[in-house]
Each structure stands twice: as C-alpha cells, then as structure tokens.
Amino acid sequence: MSAFLSRASLVRNGCPRTTVLSRFTSGSRHSTPTTLTSPQAKQRLQKRFYSEEKAPAPKNNNNNSGNKNEANNNGNKNNNNEGNNNNQQSFENFFGKMLRDAAKNLENNGQPPKNSGGNRNPNNNNSGRSNSNGNNNSQPQGRKPLPSSEGNNPNFYTMTINPGTVLPLAFTSYVLYKAMSPSDVSREITWQDFRSNFLDRGLVDRLVVLNRNRVRVYLRHEGGGSAPGTLGLPHGTTYTFSIGSVDAFERKLDEAQTELGIPGSERIPVSYRDEVNLLGTLIHFAPTLLLVGVLVYMARKGPGGSGQGIFGVGKSKAKLFNQETDIAVKFKDVAGMDEAKVEIMEFVKFLKNPAAYEKLGAKIPKGAILSGPPGTGKTLLAKATAGEAGVPFLSVSGSEFVEMFVGVGASRVRDLFASAKKHAPCIIFVDEIDAIGKARGKGGQFGGNDERENTLNQLLVEMDGFGSNEHVVVLAGTNRPDVLDDALMRPGRFDRHIAIDRPDIKGRGDIFKVHLRPIKTTEDIPKLAQKLAALTPGFSGADIHNVCNEAALIAARHNQETVVEADFEAAIERVIVGLEKKSKVLSPEEKKTVAYHEAGHAVAGWYLEHADPLLKVSIIPRGVGALGYAQYLPKDQYLYSTQQLSDRMCMTLGGRVSEHIFFGTITTGAQDDLQKVTKMAYAQVATYGMDSELGPLSYGNQDNKDSFTKPYSEKTGQIIDNQVRAIIGQAFRRTMDLLTEKRADVEKVAKLLMEKEVLNRADMERLLGKRPFQDKLHELLGTEAAVQDEKHITPEASS
Numbered sequence: 001m002s003a004f005l006s007r008a009s010l011v012r013n014g015c016p017r018t019t020v021l022s023r024f025t026s027g028s029r030h031s032t033p034t035t036l037t038s039p040q041a042k043q044r045l046q047k048r049f050y051s052e053e054k055a056p057a058p059k060n061n062n063n064n065s066g067n068k069n070e071a072n073n074n075g076n077k078n079n080n081n082e083g084n085n086n087n088q089q090s091f092e093n094f095f096g097k098m099l100r101d102a103a104k105n106l107e108n109n110g111q112p113p114k115n116s117g118g119n120r121n122p123n124n125n126n127s128g129r130s131n132s133n134g135n136n137n138s139q140p141q142g143r144k145p146l147p148s149s150e151g152n153n154p155n156f157y158t159m160t161i162n163p164g165t166v167l168p169l170a171f172t173s174y175v176l177y178k179a180m181s182p183s184d185v186s187r188e189i190t191w192q193d194f195r196s197n198f199l200d201r202g203l204v205d206r207l208v209v210l211n212r213n214r215v216r217v218y219l220r221h222e223g224g225g226s227a228p229g230t231l232g233l234p235h236g237t238t239y240t241f242s243i244g245s246v247d248a249f250e251r252k253l254d255e256a257q258t259e260l261g262i263p264g265s266e267r268i269p270v271s272y273r274d275e276v277n278l279l280g281t282l283i284h285f286a287p288t289l290l291l292v293g294v295l296v297y298m299a300r301k302g303p304g305g306s307g308q309g310i311f312g313v314g315k316s317k318a319k320l321f322n323q324e325t326d327i328a329v330k331f332k333d334v335a336g337m338d339e340a341k342v343e344i345m346e347f348v349k350f351l352k353n354p355a356a357y358e359k360l361g362a363k364i365p366k367g368a369i370l371s372g373p374p375g376t377g378k379t380l381l382a383k384a385t386a387g388e389a390g391v392p393f394l395s396v397s398g399s400e401f402v403e404m405f406v407g408v409g410a411s412r413v414r415d416l417f418a419s420a421k422k423h424a425p426c427i428i429f430v431d432e433i434d435a436i437g438k439a440r441g442k443g444g445q446f447g448g449n450d451e452r453e454n455t456l457n458q459l460l461v462e463m464d465g466f467g468s469n470e471h472v473v474v475l476a477g478t479n480r481p482d483v484l485d486d487a488l489m490r491p492g493r494f495d496r497h498i499a500i501d502r503p504d505i506k507g508r509g510d511i512f513k514v515h516l517r518p519i520k521t522t523e524d525i526p527k528l529a530q531k532l533a534a535l536t537p538g539f540s541g542a543d544i545h546n547v548c549n550e551a552a553l554i555a556a557r558h559n560q561e562t563v564v565e566a567d568f569e570a571a572i573e574r575v576i577v578g579l580e581k582k583s584k585v586l587s588p589e590e591k592k593t594v595a596y597h598e599a600g601h602a603v604a605g606w607y608l609e610h611a612d613p614l615l616k617v618s619i620i621p622r623g624v625g626a627l628g629y630a631q632y633l634p635k636d637q638y639l640y641s642t643q644q645l646s647d648r649m650c651m652t653l654g655g656r657v658s659e660h661i662f663f664g665t666i667t668t669g670a671q672d673d674l675q676k677v678t679k680m681a682y683a684q685v686a687t688y689g690m691d692s693e694l695g696p697l698s699y700g701n702q703d704n705k706d707s708f709t710k711p712y713s714e715k716t717g718q719i720i721d722n723q724v725r726a727i728i729g730q731a732f733r734r735t736m737d738l739l740t741e742k743r744a745d746v747e748k749v750a751k752l753l754m755e756k757e758v759l760n761r762a763d764m765e766r767l768l769g770k771r772p773f774q775d776k777l778h779e780l781l782g783t784e785a786a787v788q789d790e791k792h793i794t795p796e797a798s799s
Contacts (some may be wrong), residue, residue: 056713077168122505139711156600186238191252194241199268207253208247216240250652257467334384335514336507336541338376340500344368344381347473348389351425354471365495366463367474371481372500375542378477381500385475388501392426394419400420401455405525409436409455417462417472425471429634433476456485463493502540504636508533511541515548521563532568537634547571552751573631577621586619586627591754593659594619594628599750600658600766601630601651603742604735609773610647617749618758627669642690649677649731650738657735658746677731693722 174441189197198204198217208216217239236506243249250270257267282289331341350357350364357364386393396416420428436455460783463474476494478484488494503511512529521528536544550571555563586594598617607609612632619628640648689696699711710717739746748767753759765771 006274058174172174186240189217189239189241191241194239195256198239200260204268207268207270209243209249209270210240210275212246212272214240214242215249228436327383329380329383329387331384331388333514334377334381335510336503337381337500338507340370340381340498343496343498344385344475345388347427347475348385351391351427351471351473354425364471364473366492367494368475368496368498369481369484369489369494370475370477370498370500372479373502373540374479376500376502377538377541378479378500379429379431380541381478382427382431382475382713386427386429389427392423394423394426394428396428396430398430398432398437401436402452406451409451410458413455413458414461418479420472421470426473428472428474430474430476434476434478434480435486437476437478437484437488438709439483456488459485460493472709502538505533505537508539508544509537511544512548515545519548519552519563520561523563523565528565528568531565532572534633535569536570537636543695547575550574573622576631577626577629581621581623584621586621588638589677590627591619592750593663593667594669595750595753596658596662596746597655597667598628598630599746599753600654600656600661600739602654602748602749603633603768604654604657604738605630605651606739606745606764607742608647608651610644611651612648613761613771614764615761616758617753617764619753620757642684645680645684645690646731646734648733649680649728652677653732653735654739657732657739661736661739661743662746662750677728681727684727686720691727693723694719 033126130262173468194217198219203219205218205220208218210216219237219239253268253270262268277769331345334341347364347368354364370381372378382395383393394416401412416428420426435451436459438455438456440453474494481489481497489497509529509532512532513525516525516529532544532547536547539547547568548571551563551567554567554570554574560567598619602614602617605614610633614630615633617629617632621627622629652673654672656666659666684690685694686697686699689698694716713722745768749759749764751766752763756763
C-alpha cells in the first residue's frame with residue numbers, strides 16, 4: 001500500500017514557518033495527522049475560517065457527462081454535472097475536516113486527537129491525494145525522519161533548500177537567460193514583404209532604425225497574428241529587415257507613403273536607436289580578452305613558476321627550506337664520506353655555537369667547495385648539513401642566475417645574499433656553480449660571456465664583502481673544479497676545498513647498509529652489505545642506490561616475497577653490462593667464435609699472477625654490442641707496477657690471441673680490447689715515464705681531445721708510437737706463448753661454455769684446478785660472485 005503526504009502551510013503575513021503533515025493510506029477512509037506547529041502560529045490559525053459550508057469552492061473543469069455549456073461572454077466554462085457537485089462537496093469536507101483537527105491540536109498544545117475520523121464521504125474517491133501549499137522547514141539537516149506521536153506511524157521525510165545557494169543560482173540563471181534570449185519575438189523579412197504585407201495594408205504603427213543598418217517594425221494592436229498577411233505569427237511579434245543606408249531607406253519610405261496617398265500628419269513615425277547586445281559583444285571581444293588574460297597570467301606567474309612575474313625578474317629564485325619540516329636528511333643518512341663529514345661538521349658546530357670559536361679569535365671559513373665525480377653525494381651532504389645545523393637553508397642552482405635579460409644575474413646574486421643576511425645565521429648552497437663560476441676570458445680572446453662574467457664578479461664582491469659576524473656560510477657543489485675561476489677559489493671566499501671521491505670498500509659497505517634499510521630481505525644486512533661492497537669496486541653512491549633498487553625490481557618481477565642475494569647479483573650485472581638480450585640469437589659459427597674468445601680471456605687471466613681473479617664468463621648477449629663478457633673481482637688499488645700493467649695487457653689480448661690460434665683468422669670482436677691495450681701502452685710511455693728509451697718524461701693526459709697542439713715534437717711523437725707498438729707486440733707474443741701452452745685448457749673452457757653459456761668460478765676450478773695465486777678478496781667474500789671494475793677494467797665485450 002502506498003502512502004501519500006499532504007502539507008498545509010500555516011505561514012501567513014510573516015508568521016513563523018509551520019507545517020501540518022497528514023498521512024493517508026490509499027483505499028482507507030481514516031487519517032492520522034502528525035502536527036508540527038509553534039505556539040506563535042496558534043492565534044493566526046484560529047482566526048482563519050475553514051468549514052464545510054463557507055470554504056471557497058474550487059474550480060473544477062472536469063465534466064464526467066461530457067456536456068459543455070457557454071455561460072457568459074468571457075468564455076468561462078461551468079460544469080453542471082451532479083457527479084462534479086459531489087466531488088466538490090467531498091473536496092470541501094476533506095480540507096475543512098483536516099484544518100479543524102489542526103485547530104483542535106493547537107488548543108491541546110499540539111497533541112493529536114485520540115480518534116481522527118477523517119472524511120467519511122462515500123463519494124470522495126480522491127481523498128488519498130492532497131496538495132502541498134507550504135514548506136516544511138522544521139528539520140534543518142536535509143532529508144531526515146520527522147518524529148511521530150504514534151509508534152506505528154512510518155517516518156516522514158522533508159527536504160531543506162538553502163536560500164543562500166538557490167537565490168544566487170536563480171539570479172545568475174535569469175541574467176543568462178535574459179542575455180541570451182531576445183526580448184521580443186522577432187522575424188526577419190525583406191523590404192518587399194514589409195511593403196506588401198504591412199505598409200500597403202496600414203498595419204504599421206511605428207518604425208525603429210537600429211544601429212543605422214536594421215529597421216524594426218511595430219504593428220498596430222489590431223494587427224498581429226490574427227490579422228491577415230502577418231505571416232501567422234502571434235500578437236506582439238516584431239519584424240526586422242536590413243537597410244543599406246539611412247538616407248536610402250528614408251527616401252524609399254517617403255516614396256511608398258506618397259504612392260499610398262498618406263498625408264504628412266498621418267505618416268509612420270521613424271525613430272533611431274543604438275542597441276548593444278551584451279552577449280554578442282562579449283563573444284566579439286572574447287579572443288582579445290582571452291589573449292590579455294593569458295598574458296597577465298604569465299606575467300604574474302613569471303618564468304619557471306616563480307610567481308614573481310616580469311617585475312620580479314631580478315629577484316633570486318633560491319628556495320628557503322625549513323630544517324624542521326622540509327629537510328629530513330641527517331648525517332646518519334650519509335655514508336661513505338667520513339672525512340668530508342668531519343670537515344663539513346665544523347660549519348655546523350660554528351652555526352650552532354659561534355661564541356666558542358669567536359672567543360678564541362677564530363673565524364669560520366666563508367665557504368666550501370664540494371667537488372667530486374657525479375653521484376658521489378655532494379648535494380646529499382649539503383642537505384644533511386642543513387638538516388643538522390638547525391638554521392635556514394637557501395638552495396639555488398647556478399644556472400638560475402643567468403636569464404635572457406642583461407643584468408639579471410648580478411641582481412639575483414645581490415638579492416640572494418640580502419635574503420641570507422636577513423635569515424642569518426643560515427647556509428647558502430649553490431649547486432653546479434661551474435655554470436657561473438668558470439674562469440673569465442682574458443682580453444683578446446673570443447667566446448667571452450659578459451653576462452656570466454658580470455654575475456661572477458657580483459658573486460665575488462658579495463662573498464668578499466661579508467662581515468665576520470654575519471654567520472652566513474656558502475657551500476657550492478661541482479664536478480668540474482678545474483674550470484672554476486682562481487679568484488673564486490682563493491681563501492676568503494671558498495676557503496675549504498672538500499673532495500668527495502668514489503667510496504672504498506668500507507665506504508661502499510656503509511652505503512649499502514643505508515640503502516638496504518627499506519629493502520625487504522631475510523639476508524643478514526651487515527654480511528650482505530660487506531659482500532656487495534666487494535662486488536662493486538669503483539661504484540659511486542648513486543650506483544649503489546641503483547643496484548639496490550634494481551634488485552627490488554627484479555624480485556617484484558618474479559613475484560617474490562623478499563629480495564635475496566641472487567637478485568642483488570643480477571642487479572649488479574644489469575647495471576654494469578646492461579639487460580640480457582634474449583631476442584639476439586647468434587649463429588653457430590658466431591657462438592663458437594665468441595666462446596673461444598672469452599675462453600682465451602679466462603685462461604690467460606687464470607694463469608697470470610697480477611690479473612684480476614675471474615669469477616664469471618658468459619656468451620649471452622647483453623647491453624649494446626656485447627656478445628659476450630667476463631666479470632672479474634678487482635681490488636681497490638691505486639698504484640700499479642710495470643709487471644702488473646703487462647699482465648693486464650696480456651689478459652686483455654687473450655681473446656684476439658685465442659681466435660688466431662684456433663681459427664687462423666681474426667674478427668672485429670676484439671675492438672674494445674685493442675683500445676684498452678693501446679691506452680695502457682701510451683700511458684706507460686708518455687704519461688708514467690716507464691719507457692727506457694724515452695726516459696722519465698710525462699707529457700700529460702693523452703685523452704685531452706680539446707688540445708690542438710702536442711707538447712712534444714714530431715720526432716718525439718714518432719718515438720712514442722714506436723715504443724707503444726713495441727710494448728703491445730711484446731704483450732701479444734707473451735700471450736701467444738701462454739695460450740699455446742694451455743691450448744687444452746682453452747678448448748675445455750670453450751666447449752663447456754658453448755654448452756652452458758655461463759660459467760662461474762666453481763666451473764673454472766673443476767676444469768682448471770685451483771688458481772695458483774692467492775685471492776684475498778675471494779677469501780673475504782666466500783662466494784662465487786664477481787663484478788668488473790669500471791674504473792680500471794671494464795667487462796670484455798665482443799661485437
């Protein structure tokens with residue numbers, strides 16, 4: 001059974017909002033009203049007269065008998081059917097009874113009557129349907145159940161509308177409607193239509209010329225939609241037509257009225273008006289306004305999102321970091337650079353307690369240069385300094401000083417140091433300072449940069465102009481300290497030069513411990529970190545972080561719950577030699593050539609004392625152009641003897657010699673090997689002074705490709721070339737003798753390599769026996785794993 005809700009509003013003449021709610025069940029003659037009212041409305045409700053006899057009769061246009069009579073000249077239709085009279089009487093009884101019960105409820109302090117008989121008229125078949133004439137605002141929280149006085153009554157729901165939202169929305173909708181819709185119903189016609197349908201018939205009341213190019217026609221009241229010739233449009237319709245010029249229109253109108261014989265006193269009045277369509281004007285100017293808005297937005301935002309706009313182009317772009325909220329890096333998160341941390345902590349101690357230094361007459365250094373290879377942690381150390389010092393930290397990039405406008409760089413330098421003085425004590429960190437700190441060009445040289453040099457000059461002035469009590473420290477990071485200007489590096493500006501090199505085995509172990517913290521693994525972290533440190537000589541901190549991340553990705557790729565040691569070893573291979581190329585398939589001949597090439601490297605290194613221990617050899621293509629590779633376990637070594645370099649050259653030539661012995665021909669696979677051997681030989685002769693004929697002379701780094709001239713004569717150059725050729729030839733013959741003697745070992749390794757494609761150290765020991773030399777790092781590891789040192793020897797590659 002469905003329920004219907006009837007509302008009768010008691011709000012009248014500003015009285016409080018009161019609503020009477022009654023529930024009626026379809027098909028039932030009884031009703032149970034639920035009354036919600038206020039005492040203030042009681043008096044007004046009693047004054048209102050509602051009764052069965054005196055209630056105004058509603059208009060009923062339904063005629064069940066189908067008989068229609070026209071009773072008067074106004075066209076009102078009255079229904080005289082008896083059934084309609086009964087329905088009208090039952091409708092009056094229904095509302096009269098309901099409101100009389102409501103008045104009684106007010107007298108009883110809002111309590112519902114015990115018995116509510118409702119409407120018992122048998123002719124009332126629509127008693128279950130009612131009209132709502134008021135709003136129920138007694139529930140302020142939207143649709144919520146209204147309380148009922150009887151437990152068996154269902155919940156009533158009401159909807160509250162917020163006037164603060166509805167009124168602005170309605171006003172905006174009305175304005176848009178008025179702006180987009182024409183004020184009058186109008187139709188476009190031609191002059192001929194105007195002449196034949198309106199002017200000749202005398203239906204025109206007046207004409208209005210709009211904007212001197214259109215005419216609006218207003219018809220007489222007796223004209224309109226019902227008049228013949230008005231194109232069937234409703235009354236009040238206006239018509240418009242276009243004109244070429246006002247003079248021509250006036251002339252044609254006068255001629256037409258003269259032909260019709262209209263006297264001058266009765267001629268059609270013509271007025272002139274200029275109208276502006278707001279919406280059309282906005283649409284017309286929309287592209288221009290949009291363009292202006294974009295320009296204003298870009299000017300206010302400024303380049304690079306600085307928000308300063310064109311008027312703040314000379315302001316510094318340095319970002320101010322709060323050491324408590326913005327910087328989470330501490331010295332405990334920085335590993336592998338203990339000496340650099342000790343030096344940089346002096347700045348932290350001074351900023352925290354400057355009085356301890358000043359009372360002894362000491363002055364803190366003005367600044368420090370953090371230099372070193374990429375990825376060694378220069379920026380990370382600066383962040384940790386800011387996090388530990390507990391002072392504001394201003395960070396800016398060296399490239400942000402120079403813009404397209406002249407003088408911007410110097411202005412930003414001044415603004416940066418002015419901001420630093422306001423926040424003193426604080427730290428300024430300029431990352432990649434070589435962007436503005438390169439050595440200034442001397443007079444007469446080409447390629448100078450005046451804007452960059454002006455920025456550098458301003459930086460020199462600001463740093464040298466610091467007072468000793470301003471407590472502002474400048475840190476700068478670069479990986480090219482050799483190109484910086486001497487005036488910038490002198491004491492009084494950057495007093496400290498802190499070199500951050502690639503970490504040693506102990507530093508790598510500490511870095512691995514830091515990066516292994518978030519990795520989910522069941523391995524023993526200290527032992528795993530030490531083992532991975534031995535596997536990654538020459539790795540920087542960024543490389544180590546990449547290895548740990550790659551290991552986690554590999555474990556996730558195989559749906560593992562934790563990261564195991566094998567994942568880290570695979571990650572090391574991935575970082576060094578690239579991803580395995582499973583789609584690159586070698587022909588049987590190429591596979592055999594690569595196998596004997598790599599076997600020559602492995603056997604030559606196995607029997608040479610100063611060669612790095614071999615730990616893995618593979619003929620699976622990896623990376624770019626590497627058809628095979630060998631991994632070694634080099635140790636951290638900084639000094640090399642002539643014999644050590646000779647053994648390394650022989651090991652590197654093992655692949656080419658093996659091809660020559662077993663195939664009687666050579667391939668292009670030894671290109672990378674020959675480049676390494678040539679580089680080592682030239683270094684011995686021209687850089688290290690190890691050649692007996694040339695003597696103890698060093699001509700600098702031969703890798704400097706920017707030099708147009710050589711520091712030696714043509715004759716000396718010829719001697720260097722001859723000696724390099726002699727050294728390489730001697731190493732080639734030595735390797736030839738070794739592999740000819742160990743020919744059977746090379747064949748065993750090559751055949752097994754063709755079968756398994758990957759051999760580790762255990763396989764090599766089964767084939768060749770224990771290596772005749774002691775491997776100290778192998779004892780430290782206790783595993784069969786290896787890595788190639790990028791700094792000294794890179795993986796062997798065949799292409």
